Amino acid sequence: MSTQYEALKGLYHLRETIGSGGFAKVKLGYHVLTGEKVAIKIMDKKQLGEDLPRVKTEIEAMKELSHQHICKLYHVIETDEKFYMVLEHCPGGELFDYIVAKDKLGEDEARVFFRQIVGAVAYIHLQGYAHRDLKPENLLLDDDQNLKLIDFGLCAKPKGGLTSQLFTCCGSPAYAAPELISGKEYLGCEADVWSMGVLLYALLCGYLPFDDDSISALYRKIQTGKYDVPRFLSKESVRILDDMLQVDPKKRVSIKELQCHPWILKNFNIPVDHRTKYKVSVLDEDCITEMAVHYGKSKAEMTEILSKWKYDYFTSTYLILMAKKMRGQPVRLLQKPKPLRERQQERRERSKSVDLDLAPLDPFSSPFFSTKRAPPRVGENEDKENKENEKKSTSGSQHDKKENNKEDFVIKYRPRHKKEGEETNSNQENVKNKPPTAQPRRGSASSEGASRSREPSAERKHVPVKDFDFDFALPEIPKTPRYKKGGDQTAGVGGVGQVLSAHKVKPQTPPMTRLLQSTAPASGTPATKAGAFITSTLSPSRSVDSGLNQMSLESRTPGTPVSGQNKAGSIDSYLNQVHNTTPMMTPTNKGRKGSVFGSIEKGMNRMFNMLTPRKTSKSTSDGPKKVKELHNISNKTELSPDKVLEKLVDTLEEKHIVYSQSGYTLRIVMSNDWGKVHLAFDLEVCQITKTNLVGIRRKRVKGDTWHYKKLCEDVLRSAKI
Numbered sequence: 212m213s214t215q216y217e218a219l220k221g222l223y224h225l226r227e228t229i230g231s232g233g234f235a236k237v238k239l240g241y242h243v244l245t246g247e248k249v250a251i252k253i254m255d256k257k258q259l260g261e262d263l264p265r266v267k268t269e270i271e272a273m274k275e276l277s278h279q280h281i282c283k284l285y286h287v288i289e290t291d292e293k294f295y296m297v298l299e300h301c302p303g304g305e306l307f308d309y310i311v312a313k314d315k316l317g318e319d320e321a322r323v324f325f326r327q328i329v330g331a332v333a334y335i336h337l338q339g340y341a342h343r344d345l346k347p348e349n350l351l352l353d354d355d356q357n358l359k360l361i362d363f364g365l366c367a368k369p370k371g372g373l374t375s376q377l378f379t380c381c382g383s384p385a386y387a388a389p390e391l392i393s394g395k396e397y398l399g400c401e402a403d404v405w406s407m408g409v410l411l412y413a414l415l416c417g418y419l420p421f422d423d424d425s426i427s428a429l430y431r432k433i434q435t436g437k438y439d440v441p442r443f444l445s446k447e448s449v450r451i452l453d454d455m456l457q458v459d460p461k462k463r464v465s466i467k468e469l470q471c472h473p474w475i476l477k478n479f480n481i482p483v484d485h486r487t488k489y490k491v492s493v494l495d496e497d498c499i500t501e502m503a504v505h506y507g508k509s510k511a512e513m514t515e516i517l518s519k520w521k522y523d524y525f526t527s528t529y530l531i532l533m534a535k536k537m538r539g540q541p542v543r544l545l546q547k548p549k550p551l552r553e554r555q556q557e558r559r560e561r562s563k564s565v566d567l568d569l570a571p572l573d574p575f576s577s578p579f580f581s582t583k584r585a586p587p588r589v590g591e592n593e594d595k596e597n598k599e600n601e602k603k604s605t606s607g608s609q610h611d612k613k614e615n616n617k618e619d620f621v622i623k624y625r626p627r628h629k630k631e632g633e634e635t636n637s638n639q640e641n642v643k644n645k646p647p648t649a650q651p652r653r654g655s656a657s658s659e660g661a662s663r664s665r666e667p668s669a670e671r672k673h674v675p676v677k678d679f680d681f682d683f684a685l686p687e688i689p690k691t692p693r694y695k696k697g698g699d700q701t702a703g704v705g706g707v708g709q710v711l712s713a714h715k716v717k718p719q720t721p722p723m724t725r726l727l728q729s730t731a732p733a734s735g736t737p738a739t740k741a742g743a744f745i746t747s748t749l750s751p752s753r754s755v756d757s758g759l760n761q762m763s764l765e766s767r768t769p770g771t772p773v774s775g776q777n778k779a780g781s782i783d784s785y786l787n788q789v790h791n792t793t794p795m796m797t798p799t800n801k802g803r804k805g806s807v808f809g810s811i812e813k814g815m816n817r818m819f820n821m822l823t824p825r826k827t828s829k830s831t832s833d834g835p836k837k838v839k840e841l842h843n844i845s846n847k848t849e850l851s852p853d854k855v856l857e858k859l860v861d862t863l864e865e866k867h868i869v870y871s872q873s874g875y876t877l878r879i880v881m882s883n884d885w886g887k888v889h890l891a892f893d894l895e896v897c898q899i900t901k902t903n904l905v906g907i908r909r910k911r912v913k914g915d916t917w918h919y920k921k922l923c924e925d926v927l928r929s930a931k932i
């Protein structure tokens with residue numbers, strides 16, 4: 212984990228960025244005590260500037276709102292520099308992606324989703340809130356295709372209740388109600404119903420009812436309230452859309468009426484129930500007991516702590532355990548392994564008793580021996596570990612070798628270089644609501660011990676543990692962390708040590724492999740064809756932003772350490788830098804294609820082509836990621852992954868679209884004349900599990916969703932896969 216996220220240390224293992232918005236970066240994380248996945252929304256206070264109150268609004272609202280169709284807030288950490296919101300992880304992506312994948316939804320499927328939205332919004336309104344930013348990008352899917360509403364940064368809770376007028380014009384223009392954009396006072400609940408009308412239209416039609424490149428033209432369209440009514444819409448669908456998209460808010464259907472609207476009732480015959488399924492008033496006995504045992508407290512003490520709802524690590528542990536219980540999974544916390552020293556001591560004692568007392572006996576005839584001599588696998592691991600440690604401490608050679616290898620690896624994969632003076636004290640990041648530290652449980656150890664047990668001792672000191680915080684281009688952790696029964700096996704808990712060793716042994720993704728596509732002069736040459744990928748030792752820095760920044764700097768001078776150069780912190784600034792920097796070519800790549808081309812697609816996108824001498828014909832040695840057949844996977848084919856990748860690359864080149872490559876993932880970046888990135892998304896070639904098929908997984912990283920949809924569809928159609 213990067214030192215900049217020190218506040219999460221010991222509590223969550225941080226993984227790749229899974230989304231970003233105007234205010235936040237969202238990363239995947241693992242809750243250490245349960246091994247469950249979480250989403251960690253990270254906001255930088257400096258960057259928030261005047262929008263800081265927005266975060267506070269969101270946090271307060273999410274603490275109050277608890278509903279099966281609202282993303283659950285687990286934990287809030289505030290440091291001097293950042294806010295961290297630990298949230299329920301929604302792995303199914305945005306509802307928007309679902310629409311992109313399906314083009315549009317059938318009425319029945321749309322109804323299932325829309326009923327969930329109506330339920331969530333009715334609940335929110337009853338709690339006195341208006342969401343004010345309802346759109347398919349703010350609705351995520353969980354594993355079971357349930358929707359979860361996110362992004363409460365613009366919500367309002369008027370003091371006088373929802374019948375009080377609001378004034379602030381906010382939200383996304385295409386979803387904004389006419390009364391809101393006209394600058395009049397408005398009611399939040401009425402404006403929400405309008406946005407829901409736009410949303411339902413988008414679900415049923417696959418495009419927006421009001422759309423225009425020019426904001427003022429868009430606003431005019433919204434104010435007229437006229438939209439296309441495609442023929443494929445049923446009479447009932449036309450009717451409900453008309454009821455919601457009424458320009459006069461007083462004529463608009465209310466949320467209460469929507470709950471039992473004929474379109475909503477169809478096939479269900481029961482109105483939408485807005486009530487929450489989460490019980491927050493009564494704490495769950497099983498969860499309390501498990502936590503009390505873990506923290507070495509009485510149940511009464513644990514209940515008292517949890518009743519405060521501080522949204523600290525206790526709260527997150529409780530809520531995650533509850534979520535597991537509701538899914539029918541066991542309410543168990545992962546046992547922390549004992550510290551290595553303690554285990555070594557135990558081993559010594561065991562072997563003493565074996566050597567001294569039992570050695571003369573026939574080991575197989577003595578029941579005592581057999582119980583003593585057949586400890587759980589833990590003992591075997593300890594032995595191995597200890598032997599390794601002994602070796603290390605005497606010669607150190609074997610491990611040093613490993614260490615050196617890792618050092619190499621780390622150098623190659625060095626994350627974003629610190630900006631000058633950036634977060635130099637981040638190790639001592641001042642955590643305002645310092646999370647609780649677990650008390651030893653069942654004679655077990657501290658969290659330090661937990662991480663120790665996952666790595667050989669020499670590795671423990673290794674900085675890369677912290678450095679393992681890349682956004683892009685690193686292999687995914689192969690296994691979801693799971694608690695293994697039968698002793699001290701928590702090395703399998705997806706700890707950082709496990710990750711590192713996994714990489715060391717089997718880096719699934721090569722060092723940042725980039726093919727920066729060029730325009731005419733390069734596109735026809737074999738070197739830029741798919742399969743002729745360029746391997747460079749670029750830094751696959753974690754953040755999209757910083758990763759790309761790194762790319763701009765390091766790719767020009769491969770192998771040259773970059774220090775203090777990387778002052779930019781966003782995709783935008785990456786491209787700004789690229790645009791403003793004269794290319795620095797090494798003699799080797801100069802002779803090849805080491806030039807920066809200025810050709811522009813529609814006068815917008817710069818093309819780059821930076822080749823390093825080494826080329827590989829394959830993108831990675833380990834093949835594409837294996838994924839379940841989900842809605843965000845398209846273009847399923849029996850072609851080989853490399854062929855699919857090649858076709859995609861060819862298409863991007865033909866269309867002069869800027870992209871970078873990491874393994875089987877292509878990141879498409881669109882920027883304007885000033886280098887400001889307005890759209891970024893990934894296309895990843897994946898192997899679909901339980902089939903012989905290969906597919907393309909899409910993921911929007913940044914930018915307007917409808918623009919993304921159009922471009923994505925265009926590329927995938929043109930690739931003819």
Ligand SMILES: Nc1ncnc2c1ncn2[C@@H]1O[C@H](COP(=O)(O)OP(=O)(O)OP(=O)(O)O)[C@@H](O)[C@H]1O
Pocket residue numbers: 229230231232233234235236237250252282298299300301302305348349351361362364
């Ligand atoms: N709980 C979650 N699980 C999975 N992905 C998430 C989760 N929360 C957010 N994301 C991803 O991160 C993206 C950005 O999150 P969010 O919209 O909360 O950020 P924001 O900066 O407040 O956005 P905006 O600019 O729209 O206000 C989402 O669109 C989604 O793709």
